[in-house]
Amino acid sequence: MVRIVRTDNGVWVDPTGKAAGRGAYLHDQRECWVRGLRGALGHALKAELTADDRARMEEFMNSLPLSEAEAGK
Numbered sequence: 001m002v003r004i005v006r007t008d009n010g011v012w013v014d015p016t017g018k019a020a021g022r023g024a025y026l027h028d029q030r031e032c033w034v035r036g037l038r039g040a041l042g043h044a045l046k047a048e049l050t051a052d053d054r055a056r057m058e059e060f061m062n063s064l065p066l067s068e069a070e071a072g073k
Contacts (some may be wrong), residue, residue, distance in 0.1 A: 001025045004057070006045040011053035013060050022046060033061035 003014040007021040014023065016054070024044035026032045035056055042049050 002028050002060075004041065004045070006047050010056070011041075011045060011047065011049060012056065016059055029067055030061055030064050033064065033065060034058070043072070 003017045003019075003023050003025055005014040005019045005021040005023045007019070012019070016020070022045055023035075024038050026041070026042060036044075037054065043058070056065055
């Protein structure tokens with residue numbers, strides 16, 4: 001599980017899992033991140049993702065390995 005945290009400075013991936021702020025968790029699978037970025041993540045963090053937040057989350061998502069189902073497409 002990967003922790004994402006909302007701070008006064010935006011939404012960030014929290015590799016330590018201990019950063020102060022409202023947190024949410026996503027699996028380390030791209031399909032979970034795709035669903036999360038459609039709205040569930042913003043809802044869990046009680047915030048609208050800005051364009052910068054979304055770009056950071058998508059950059060991290062793109063670093064994750066493809067699942068077997070995605071790799072076979």
